[in-house]
Amino acid sequence: MSGVSAPPPHSAHTVAVLLDDALVTLNRAFGVLRRRNVPIEGLALHPSGTAGVSRLTFVLKADPLTADRVAQQLHKMIGVRSVMVLANDDSSTEAKR
Amino acid sequence: MSEMLSGAAILCRALVDAGVEVIFGYPGGAIMPFYHALPDHPRLRHILVRHEQAAAHAADGYARASGRVGVCVATSGPGATNLVTGLAAAYMDSSPVVAITGQVSRPMIGRDAFQETDIVGITLPITKQNYLVEDVTDLADIVAEAMAIAVDGRPGPVLIDVPKDVQNQKIEWRGAQASGAASHRDPRAGARGQSLTPGASPGSLEDGVRAAARLIAGAERPLLMVGHGVILSEAYAEVRTLAEKTGIPVITTLLGISAFPDGHPLHLGMPGMHGEVHVNRAIQNADVIVGIGLRFDDRVTGNTASFAPQARIVHIDLDRAEIGKNVPVAVGIVGDARDITRRLVAAVEPRRCERWVEHIRGFVRTRTESYRGDLSPEAILASIYEASHGDCTIVTDVGQHQMWVAKLYPYQRPNTHITSGGLGAMGFAVPAAMGVHLARPAGTVWAISGDGGFQMNMAEMATMVQEGLPVKMAVFNNGYLGMVRQWQQFFHEKRYSCTPIWSPDYVKLAEAYSIPGYRVKEASELADVVGRANAEPGPALVEFLIEQEANVYPMIPPGGSLSEPIEAEPAAAAGD
Numbered sequence: 001m002s003g004v005s006a007p008p009p010h011s012a013h014t015v016a017v018l019l020d021d022a023l024v025t026l027n028r029a030f031g032v033l034r035r036r037n038v039p040i041e042g043l044a045l046h047p048s049g050t051a052g053v054s055r056l057t058f059v060l061k062a063d064p065l066t067a068d069r070v071a072q073q074l075h076k077m078i079g080v081r082s083v084m085v086l087a088n089d090d091s092s093t094e095a096k097r
Numbered sequence: 098m099s100e101m102l103s104g105a106a107i108l109c110r111a112l113v114d115a116g117v118e119v120i121f122g123y124p125g126g127a128i129m130p131f132y133h134a135l136p137d138h139p140r141l142r143h144i145l146v147r148h149e150q151a152a153a154h155a156a157d158g159y160a161r162a163s164g165r166v167g168v169c170v171a172t173s174g175p176g177a178t179n180l181v182t183g184l185a186a187a188y189m190d191s192s193p194v195v196a197i198t199g200q201v202s203r204p205m206i207g208r209d210a211f212q213e214t215d216i217v218g219i220t221l222p223i224t225k226q227n228y229l230v231e232d233v234t235d236l237a238d239i240v241a242e243a244m245a246i247a248v249d250g251r252p253g254p255v256l257i258d259v260p261k262d263v264q265n266q267k268i269e270w271r272g273a274q275a276s277g278a279a280s281h282r283d284p285r286a287g288a289r290g291q292s293l294t295p296g297a298s299p300g301s302l303e304d305g306v307r308a309a310a311r312l313i314a315g316a317e318r319p320l321l322m323v324g325h326g327v328i329l330s331e332a333y334a335e336v337r338t339l340a341e342k343t344g345i346p347v348i349t350t351l352l353g354i355s356a357f358p359d360g361h362p363l364h365l366g367m368p369g370m371h372g373e374v375h376v377n378r379a380i381q382n383a384d385v386i387v388g389i390g391l392r393f394d395d396r397v398t399g400n401t402a403s404f405a406p407q408a409r410i411v412h413i414d415l416d417r418a419e420i421g422k423n424v425p426v427a428v429g430i431v432g433d434a435r436d437i438t439r440r441l442v443a444a445v446e447p448r449r450c451e452r453w454v455e456h457i458r459g460f461v462r463t464r465t466e467s468y469r470g471d472l473s474p475e476a477i478l479a480s481i482y483e484a485s486h487g488d489c490t491i492v493t494d495v496g497q498h499q500m501w502v503a504k505l506y507p508y509q510r511p512n513t514h515i516t517s518g519g520l521g522a523m524g525f526a527v528p529a530a531m532g533v534h535l536a537r538p539a540g541t542v543w544a545i546s547g548d549g550g551f552q553m554n555m556a557e558m559a560t561m562v563q564e565g566l567p568v569k570m571a572v573f574n575n576g577y578l579g580m581v582r583q584w585q586q587f588f589h590e591k592r593y594s595c596t597p598i599w600s601p602d603y604v605k606l607a608e609a610y611s612i613p614g615y616r617v618k619e620a621s622e623l624a625d626v627v628g629r630a631n632a633e634p635g636p637a638l639v640e641f642l643i644e645q646e647a648n649v650y651p652m653i654p655p656g657g658s659l660s661e662p663i664e665a666e667p668a669a670a671a672g673d
């Protein structure tokens with residue numbers, strides 16, 4: 001198809017989120033992913049070591065812009081404390097506040 | 098001194114403590130304990146609406162007009178679901194609303210009990226935060242936190258779902274601080290995630306402002322685009338100073354209207370789908386655009402691939418997630434519109450843009466439409482402006498009339514234009530105007546609707562009468578769902594499928610509600626009738642029988658480029 005630029009390459013990004021250990025907060029976080037229909041490959045929820053705070057880690061397949069938007073969207077949620085995006089090439093960015 | 102208080106009484110006290118004065122609501126089984134406690138708290142004025150959707154829109158209107166949290170209350174199940182449209186509207190337009198819903202008792206939750214709906218789940222994507230109160234000892238803190246979250250940072254709605262047995266539970270009450278506040282429920286724990294801290298770090302904020310000032314200094318064809326954020330942060334004086342110091346012309350988005358005086362020589366108007374040709378051409382020719390407190394919505398940009406192709410964009414927004422979301426930016430600055438604009442004013446050198454402004458003036462088109470009985474939207478709006486001496490708040494519904502008001506009403510005072518922009522919810526105007534009146538009891542408020550949207554929430558006339566809310570209602574009656582009919586005319590071979598809409602006799606309808614009702618057919622009647630309606634001490638309804646197939650011009654086709662407006666009926670449609 002001429003004139004249509006190729007979509008940016010999708011790659012794996014590991015996203016690590018520190019958030020309140022409330023189900024409603026988790027649900028909200030998944031809502032961000034569900035709404036954009038971002039494919040998720042791996043998913044883990046663990047205690048963070050701080051009382052009341054969980055660590056949510058997942059791998060999403062997306063272009064870097066989408067991964068960044070997801071991180072920004074997660075980051076502004078009430079109850080989310082921090083968001084780290086680790087690209088498959090091992091570079092990492094922290095969602096800025 | 099401690100006393101035994103029910104959850105319902107605690108809820109009322111917490112609302113009073115938060116400074117709430119007005120609640121819009123509707124009772125029902127699961128919220129009855131709250132309604133039982135309410136009369137003991139005369140500081141809380143309750144407005145009994147006719148549909149919970151109206152409660153949410155009214156709370157939204159109150160919030161937008163006052164800058165304070167608007168509160169609405171509903172019962173579980175259908176009461177709660179009826180709030181959804183209003184909460185979505187508040188969410189899309191960043192309006193601070195707190196909704197309190199009754200819920201079935203805790204032991205019944207999850208058992209499909211009578212009038213049980215998972216309203217927390219339903220409203221997750223349209224609220225900033227929401228709570229199911231599981232422990233009465235948390236209730237007061239949750240209310241305080243919800244009120245704070247609703248207004249903190251980028252405002253938005255918050256929902257609190259309170260099971261009936263929690264409302265009935267009695268606890269020893271020693272005041273809000275003494276109750277068992279869960280520490281992670283510190284309001285600022287939430288606020289931390291809200292990009293409240295401007296800029297990624299203090300250094301980069303200054304860098305951003307300097308970079309923006311440099312872009313402005315080097316620009317030949319700069320524009321300011323201001324949105325709702327300017328109204329939310331009350332950055333009117335700062336934006337005006339920035340415009341006047343630099344001579345940069347100003348574009349106001351639909352929700353930015355009235356953030357900048359309409360008659361100001363630097364004011365260009367509204368951009369986007371129904372923006373004037375000269376406004377959109379200015380965007381397409383600009384080399385620098387400074388956007389303040391807007392999200393570059395698709396109704397503003399048209400096809401983003403062809404939006405402002407020559408412009409480097411400076412985007413100032415409180416919500417970091419907005420920056421770069423819809424359009425690529427050269428400089429993004431996260432922060433309060435007022436604070437950042439003030440810094441920008443200090444950083445820019447005085448300059449003029451006379452040749453550019455002159456250039457834009459060359460794009461201006463004169464309007465040529467004609468209207469039956471000369472009853473043009475301009476004439477109607479001018480009569481409202483004159484009758485109210487330019488001092489009223491206009492609340493619009495959704496459709497053609499909304500666009501005419503946005504383009505033609507000469508707003509002078511800040512935050513006097515209120516509309517459902519992001520959600521575009523028909524039925525918004527009438528209930529939202531009730532909220533506006535309660536926020537600005539000394540002022541006049543006009544709710545302007547089409548015959549379609551008015552019929553969605555016209556039952557609220559009963560609320561106005563019962564509660565003494567003197568809202569002036571204007572119905573632009575064209576016999577059609579006008580905006581949809583226009584799309585059918587332009588894009589669907591003039592097939593007017595299901596858009597002709599019958600109306601009752603509005604004068605008789607008003608009479609049935611014991612409200613003065615008027616019908617205007619000719620422009621010559623305008624001054625007299627609108628003047629009388631405006632002077633009514635109570636609510637009043639004026640129906641304007643307008644041209645049935647008038648269109649809103651120009652129009653950018655959905656997904657089209659700002660460079661290619663439709664300025665007259667498309668030839669294909671005109672032929673038959």
Ligand SMILES: Cc1ncc(C[n+]2csc(CCOP(=O)(O)OP(=O)(O)O)c2C)c(N)n1
Pocket residue numbers: 494495496497498499521522523524546547548549550551573575577578579580581
């Ligand atoms: C709740 C809702 N339903 C449907 C629509 C789609 N819609 C947008 S404009 C419009 C027509 C509005 O007609 P009317 O209220 O008569 O106003 P007019 O366009 O004629 O001024 C419709 C149906 C909407 N925006 N909101």
